[in-house]
Structure formats: C-alpha cells, structure tokens
Amino acid sequence: MFKFKIKHSDKKTLARTGIFKTPHGEIKTPAFMPVGTKATVKTLSPQDLENLGTQIILANTYHLFLRPGEKIIKHGGGLHKWMNWKGPILTDSGGFQVFSLAREKGFTKNKDFKIKVKIDENGVEFSSFLDGSKHYLTPEKATKIQHDLGADIIMAFDECAPANSSKKYLKEAMERTHNWATRCKKEHEKLSKKQKHKQALFPIVQGGLYKDLRTESAKFINDLDLPGNAIGGLSVGESRKEMLKTIEIIIPHLDPKKPRYLMGVGTPEDLFECVERGIDMFDCVHPTRMARHGAFWTEKGRFSIKNNKFKKDNKPLQPKCRCETCRNYSRSYLRHLIFENEILGLRLMTIHNLHFLLNLMSQIRQHIEKGTFTKFKKSFLKKFH
C-alpha cells in the first residue's frame, strides 16, 4: 500500500506521471484534489464527483474537529462511509486553519470573537472561528483526530507562519514544525498498530521564502522517510515568481521516488508551472469558490456569467466542453440561475470549473506521456489569459 510508481518522466522538465496506491484506489499523478472542507465538496454529491472523474478529495480536520466532532464521524464508520465517497480522501492536519483563521479576522460573521492563537512547543491553543470556544491541538491530538476520521492520506501538524514574519520567527516556526512532524510520525506509528485501516502520513516543508530555511526544512522532512512529502506556506500572498523559485529550492531535496504535494495551489497557470517543477499533487478551493461567484474558465481564460453580454447567449459556457453543464444548459439560463441565487446554478458552475481543471490535469498527464508537455503548456497558456 501507498506505493508510488513513476510511469513517465519528461525529458526537458521535472514533470512526471505516476500512480499512487491507496486503500480506496489508485491516483494518477499529477492530480488535482477538489476541496470538501466540511466533508462535502460544496454543491456536489459524491455521484457528481465520480461523474467528473475525481480521483481524490480533501477534507479539513479543523472544521470537522470543531463540528460535528471527529467522534460522530468515527461512529458513522469514518469519513468515507459517513459522506458516501468511495475514493481516496486526504485530510489536512488543521494546522493551516488554526493559524490562517486567526489572522483572517474578517472571516467569521462573529466578529466579536478574538480569534487568537497561543503557541508553545507542545502545541497550540486557539479559539474556534465558530463560537470562540477554546481548544488545544497538539501533534498527537491532530494525528489522533485524523485517525478517527480515517482518510487515506493524513498530514503532519505544522505551523504555517505569516508570510511577513521575520526570518528569526520563520526559523522558530520551522523548527517547531520539524519537531511536531517527528511527534506526528511517532503517534501515527503507535495508532496504526491498533487499527485495521491503513493511512499514509505526509510531513510538510516550511521555511517561508528563505533559501537556507527551505533547504534545511526539505532535508529534514525528507529524512523522516514517510510515503510522501508536502510543501506548505506557499500561495499565501507571495508572487508567483517567488513561489516557483521556492519550489525549485525544495524539490532537489525531496526523494523523487515519493509523491510531492503542493498545498493550496490550483489555478490553471499554477498547475503547468508547478508540474513542470516536479509537483505531483495539488488542492485548491479556487475552482469551486469562483463557481459560486458566477466565474468560469474556458480555454480563453476566466469570465463572469453575470456579464450582460451573456443575457441572450444560448451557447454553453465553453463550446465543445463535455461536462454535464455544457452539454445541457446555456449561458443565458446559467446567468439567470446565478442572478437568482438558485442552488442549481451554483452546482452547475462548480461542475464546469472542476471538469475544466480535472480535464486539464488529465491532458497534462497525457502530454507528459507523449513527450509533448512543454509544447502543450505553451499553446494552452498562449490562449489562456
């Protein structure tokens, strides 16, 4: 289980295709994972996801821990059974949300809560974004929660320091992340002995945009020798150039025989650039979130269905697209649904955007295997702007 087999490596770049085996099925890489924060990819049913060719979805430990609580999900047979998704699932550790929701003060409707975090070497005390209640998470607890949830891939508990932190602080946070990753590994190994279902733990590289920190972190994380490695703390406000440069620093230190997961990244442009630099797995709320705002992709770029020009437009969102939305509905009807806040509209836009991204990923895999990845990237990005 959790074997990663590289199928084809691009000759000119670090792009490669592979297959990652999990207890709930194989994942063809590079892969994009739709985000199902609260154990549902917003607006879609598991059947919709299957129809879209979704290989693996992500769920958020932070949200599920706070509500309904991991015990209820465990009692329901674990995440797969509870939410009726038969394919692989990855849960993050909660670390990212603990820190990012504390910073995004405008995130919650309950602006009265002071969402603070108190960090010590042992763990993090934080107040819930839902009701301000106090909670304490440690590497051990985050690992235990993820064992209860039962995803195929679980993540080590890390500290994702703000992008504008001092180098001194970033180094401290990185060292804590390493220390916590070691503890997660230990706890994971202990818990794994007692349970039937198998899970793979991925640790996370941190270190901001500093070459020395990222190098140190990549080496440390790689040495933990877990089934896959992740890169965190990117796509948090830095430029794309900075992000790509940082990836280039990290990749040489991560075992090429293991999948590399870049957390929280997923625009079409990003997929090309990061696949080219050796990334195998991605997740991002972008395609689903932008859909709910009425935005959609075609091969020509991003558009808003709210635009007046679509009022009487009987064409599908993207001519020739084979998704359920484009096969059955016009821009005129979709525009009406989005303007009226009709739920069907949110679902149909989500279906199109996920189809677009998953289909793009599938094409990327095909082109890597045919040896035409660079050419495909060039021709795609020329039209897409």
Added chain:
Amino acid sequence: MFKFKIKHSDKKTLARTGIFKTPHGEIKTPAFMPVGTKATVKTLSPQDLENLGTQIILANTYHLFLRPGEKIIKHGGGLHKWMNWKGPILTDSGGFQVFSLAREKGFTKNKDFKIKVKIDENGVEFSSFLDGSKHYLTPEKATKIQHDLGADIIMAFDECAPANSSKKYLKEAMERTHNWATRCKKEHEKLSKKQKHKQALFPIVQGGLYKDLRTESAKFINDLDLPGNAIGGLSVGESRKEMLKTIEIIIPHLDPKKPRYLMGVGTPEDLFECVERGIDMFDCVHPTRMARHGAFWTEKGRFSIKNNKFKKDNKPLQPKCRCETCRNYSRSYLRHLIFENEILGLRLMTIHNLHFLLNLMSQIRQHIEKGTFTKFKKSFLKKFH
C-alpha cells in the same frame, strides 16, 4: 392532444385515476406537481426530477416575467429547452403572486418598496417585489407571456382576493375573474393560431368560502369549456374543514370528463382528502420548502433533522425508503450538512421529501385502481401525525 381519459373511478368516493395527454408526455392523475418558481425546482436538476419520477412541474409567470423576462426565455427556445426539462410544464398566470406578494409585505428584503396593486376592470397595476418598478398586467398580456414561455398547460389570469374580504368584494373579484377568463380564452385562441406548439388553457374558479359564489363561479368556469378546470383561492388561511367543504360545493359543477386542478395544496393529509373529493392535480411549495429548513416526512409524520437525537443516528431519514438520499446517507451526515448550510444537504432533503410525496401519489393511484383507496387512506393517516 390534451385528452383526459378516466381509467378508474372509486366506488365509495369521488377519487379517480386518469391520464392527461400533453405535447411533452402523459400525466397519470391524480398527480402532484413540484414547483419550480424561477424555472428550477429549488436545489434540483431536471435529471434529479426525472430520477424522482416527476411527471410535470410548475413554473411561475410572475417571477419569470419580471426576471429574466419572457423574451429571453422565448429566445432560448421556450421554457422546456431553456431549463432542459423534457416533461410537461404548467405555468400559473401571475395573478396569484400579483395579489399575494402585495399583501405579504414582509416577503421581500426591500421593505422600502410599497408593494401596491391597483385593480381596474381592464387589468392590474402592481409594483415588482424585486425593485418596486411599476408593471401592468392584463388577461391578454398574461396569456401572451405564457405563450412566449411555452408551457403545456397555462392558466387564466384571475384575481385571488384576500380571504378576509367582504362578500361584496369577493363577488366583484369573482366577476372580474370570469370576465378576465373569457378574455384569456379569446386571446389564447387568437395566439394559438399563429404558433406551432400546442397549449391548454385552464380557467380558475374563485369566490372565497361562499357557497353561492363558488357555485356561480364553478358553473361559469365550466361553461368556458376548456380542457381542464382549476380551483383557486383555497389554502390561503382557512381551516382544512372549510377548504374541503368548499371543494365539495364546487366539484359537482365541474365536468367530470376534465381534469380538476386544486392550486397550491399539497400536504400528505390534503392529498388524501382532496383526491377523495375528486381533485386530479396538485401543486405546492411545501415539500421543497420544508426540506430547505431541515424538515422531512416519514410514514410516522414530520420531523426535523436538527433534533439532537439524530446527532449519532446512522439510519437513513426513513428506513426502507428507496430515494437516493435514504439509500446513501445517514441522518447524522444530513444533520451535519443542514447545520453547516451545505448545499448538498438542501438537495438531499428535497429529494427525500419529493420522493415521499410523489411515491405517496403513486400509491394512491394504485389503491384507487385496486379499489382499496379508503382503506389505504385510513391506514396511512393512522400512522401519520
């Protein structure tokens, strides 16, 4: 086209089964029509509706006239093509909303608009519940809009006077309704000559709760000799007893060879009582609206999924139910989705409630044909409370 064939008449009651032919398929009666106010049955796709065995849906002329406007829908090929629903559609005339939205001042978020209606013999001036803009509807215009929308069954423009109106006013409103129905028929016949698609016009009986007015109205409406007849102005605040008494007054005056449609009615109890009194068609927002509030039906009555007792309940909403929701999801998961305002939850609850009501209607038809309708009604209502 629009032939109504009675298949079986119950021996003890006025219940009967029949088949009503429309250009988009046959409707087995008695039939329940889910409401798709803005050309979408809230939360569901046409595929969902088909999976549920939906025979016919309803759409609201008032809402579609105001936004996006009937011309956009006509340009999109008419309602069926535009919303991708291949089965029969019925549109109301807009009359009910013109009056009811004027009364429900709390309905709109824009409480600043004074939603008034000015009625004269020619038609109604009203302000939009959306933006306060002024509009004028006449029987001719309501008919023309419905021709542009292109539903299989269209309704005459009527005045639905408030339940607490004086008898004098109810009589005036009824006479206007008769006058308008005559004009709708004339306009409908004129417009029908010019168009390819066939539509059936149903006129509406009014007259409040007064026996003499309802008798007079039923006779007048019946004499228009259109393919079906409807009963309006009920289920607007009166008791069930009053409603049923009024139906009993009307039914003897409506041609038994034509379908009888009771507008806006649709709880399980109502279906039994009204089928028993000779009603063939129903529509109601109740099953879909209550679903979005987390309420659901089982054979034992109505429940709320928000109840604490369902927190760790891994059973389906209704054990043995064959709907998509009950086959795949637990009360525990559905409760989580509803609490989190997740769209999938709204859709899954809607699927169950519509399945419950459509399946009940199907069972009612079967029992009428087996001659066991009264027995079935008794046993169902004994459990359901």
